Amino acid sequence: MELLYAICVGTLTTAAVFLMLRGQTFPLIVGLTMLSYAVNLFLFASGRLTINSAAIIGVSENYGDPLPQALVLTAIVIGFAMTAFVLILAMRARADLGNDQVDGGDLYQHKQKNVKTSSKERN
Amino acid sequence: MLQHLPILPIVIPLLSGIIMLFGFLNDYYKRLRIFGTVMSAIMVVIAAALLYHVHYHGPQVYALGGWEPPFGIALVADRLSVLMVLLTAILTLATQLYGSSGEDKQGRFYHPLIMFQVMGISGAFLTGDLFNLFVFFEVLLIASYALVIHGGGKQKTQANVHYVSLNLAGSALFLFALGILYGTFGTLNMADMQQKAAFIRPEDIILAKTGGLLLLAVFGLKSAMLPLHFWLPKAYASAPMSVAALFAIMTKVGLYSLWRVHNGVFGVDAGELAYLIQPWLWPLALLTLAIGIVAVLSSQTLRTLSANLVIVSVGSLLLMVALKTNLSTAAGLYYLVHSTIAGAAMFLVAGMIINQRGKAEDRFVPARPVGQPVLLSGLFFVCAIALIGMPPLSGFIGKAFMMKAALEAGEAAWVWPPILLASLASIIVLGRAGSTIFWRSKGDKPGPTLATKREISSVSLLLIVLGLMVVFGGWLSDYAAMATLDLYASIDIEASLETGAEQ
Numbered sequence: 001m002e003l004l005y006a007i008c009v010g011t012l013t014t015a016a017v018f019l020m021l022r023g024q025t026f027p028l029i030v031g032l033t034m035l036s037y038a039v040n041l042f043l044f045a046s047g048r049l050t051i052n053s054a055a056i057i058g059v060s061e062n063y064g065d066p067l068p069q070a071l072v073l074t075a076i077v078i079g080f081a082m083t084a085f086v087l088i089l090a091m092r093a094r095a096d097l098g099n100d101q102v103d104g105g106d107l108y109q110h111k112q113k114n115v116k117t118s119s120k121e122r123n
Numbered sequence: 124m125l126q127h128l129p130i131l132p133i134v135i136p137l138l139s140g141i142i143m144l145f146g147f148l149n150d151y152y153k154r155l156r157i158f159g160t161v162m163s164a165i166m167v168v169i170a171a172a173l174l175y176h177v178h179y180h181g182p183q184v185y186a187l188g189g190w191e192p193p194f195g196i197a198l199v200a201d202r203l204s205v206l207m208v209l210l211t212a213i214l215t216l217a218t219q220l221y222g223s224s225g226e227d228k229q230g231r232f233y234h235p236l237i238m239f240q241v242m243g244i245s246g247a248f249l250t251g252d253l254f255n256l257f258v259f260f261e262v263l264l265i266a267s268y269a270l271v272i273h274g275g276g277k278q279k280t281q282a283n284v285h286y287v288s289l290n291l292a293g294s295a296l297f298l299f300a301l302g303i304l305y306g307t308f309g310t311l312n313m314a315d316m317q318q319k320a321a322f323i324r325p326e327d328i329i330l331a332k333t334g335g336l337l338l339l340a341v342f343g344l345k346s347a348m349l350p351l352h353f354w355l356p357k358a359y360a361s362a363p364m365s366v367a368a369l370f371a372i373m374t375k376v377g378l379y380s381l382w383r384v385h386n387g388v389f390g391v392d393a394g395e396l397a398y399l400i401q402p403w404l405w406p407l408a409l410l411t412l413a414i415g416i417v418a419v420l421s422s423q424t425l426r427t428l429s430a431n432l433v434i435v436s437v438g439s440l441l442l443m444v445a446l447k448t449n450l451s452t453a454a455g456l457y458y459l460v461h462s463t464i465a466g467a468a469m470f471l472v473a474g475m476i477i478n479q480r481g482k483a484e485d486r487f488v489p490a491r492p493v494g495q496p497v498l499l500s501g502l503f504f505v506c507a508i509a510l511i512g513m514p515p516l517s518g519f520i521g522k523a524f525m526m527k528a529a530l531e532a533g534e535a536a537w538v539w540p541p542i543l544l545a546s547l548a549s550i551i552v553l554g555r556a557g558s559t560i561f562w563r564s565k566g567d568k569p570g571p572t573l574a575t576k577r578e579i580s581s582v583s584l585l586l587i588v589l590g591l592m593v594v595f596g597g598w599l600s601d602y603a604a605m606a607t608l609d610l611y612a613s614i615d616i617e618a619s620l621e622t623g624a625e626q
Binding site: 020025028032035036038039040042043045046047048067068071074075078081082085086089090092093096097102103 | 194254258261265268272275276277280281283284285287288291292294295298299301302303305306311
């Protein structure tokens, strides 16, 4: 189980890093989302993986560590809020800047291009 | 009442932020401004009371909901964190005053966002465990995301996309680090971790080191350490100036956490783990300072210049973290307070200059003269002296203090040249900036806008604090030395809880 779990976390993280290194906002957001999933799984595992043990003392013979579960819950909530924000921001950036590049793309080149075309028209 | 003081710097901005969202305040700027200013002033008073209380009665541990640490959430108010909270409160008051003179009308929800941001900053300083540090980081970050973009525009959106995506990646790294540390130590409470660090099992050492180094990357991102500083100049320069002034403390949140975790938790008592980031910190600090100097010399506007000066101050402070003696930490604390306030004041002055110079804004080009040359050049001059580190203002004392610490640590050869070179670069660039903006004006028609009383009073407030830092310099350096001892000595949580209950 541990091996499978570790492979899952590792694959998610790798995919996330790959996506985040793309220069466009949509892959970036998908990457950030996957990274937050990976991190949630990772946090969950930091309390050790056990089977058949509730996170409450007295319910089962062994009990799982409740703290990582609380941490994961908080991390999920925060992760959702941040993803929602970055999604809206990306849409706003798409509208404002006219492209989906993370660094605003050719915001400045764009202007120059317009200048060039207008000068051509004048000629 | 006194035992509840540590939580008030978090609860008051939270509640006032929520109240500000209600219609009876939100639709009336005048009420909003008065309310915000009054609440900020109250926060200054409370932070000062907390500082007084902690200074004379020792560190306070506040167990939220009566759940005792290490498993319950605890706020720890020691001398170091309380000093930072007071600094935040003063900065908030100045920001609030400055923002009330017009910047708050550029977009909606300026005042509540400032309050939420302050809640996050104070919380990050006061919290006693690492996970809540993460939570408060997120609180202050999400407020800052919205504040950077306040007022809208292409520049702001572009800077914000960078800023947000980098910080989200940083948050994910933070959680990875927390997972590793919890897995190895079984606790996230910093005081508890400090005690457990020395008794870590040998097979866990490599894991704990990984976690600690990941934390270095996270705090390095927040504090704009060398390879992770590229977001800063753009984000600060495109934000509204009052927001940029408040942001002057955001890099210091990262530095504070660096101190807390890497000189406190993984400090002198940590056995195998002691000072695990030391080999990384030296070159990174020196390079941060170097790149800061280059960036300062190449700045084209007053805003980017101020933002790059923030990087320079971060570099100097990282050197003080790397020196890791008691004296260097105390010196660093003094300089931290100074550089935050002086940097914020410079941002505010830049804002006033932008308002008065029309299209030229704050670029270093000849343009029409400012409306109030005497006032603005005076304020600029005082801020510049403070930032460069010339006597009589606190920058001089801070830099002298840092150099003395380096001398006593035997590292003067590494610390003196970069700090002095940074001062030289600041003199050159600030001199050029001032002479271009105030003297090389073309045309004789000054702009119609004048600085409002609120703007002037907010800058003067910061400058007065700088002056007080000189007058009470001896007291403040003693206080910083005691705060250093608080940082290095692990707090016995259970004992301080008992004394807290008695009071």
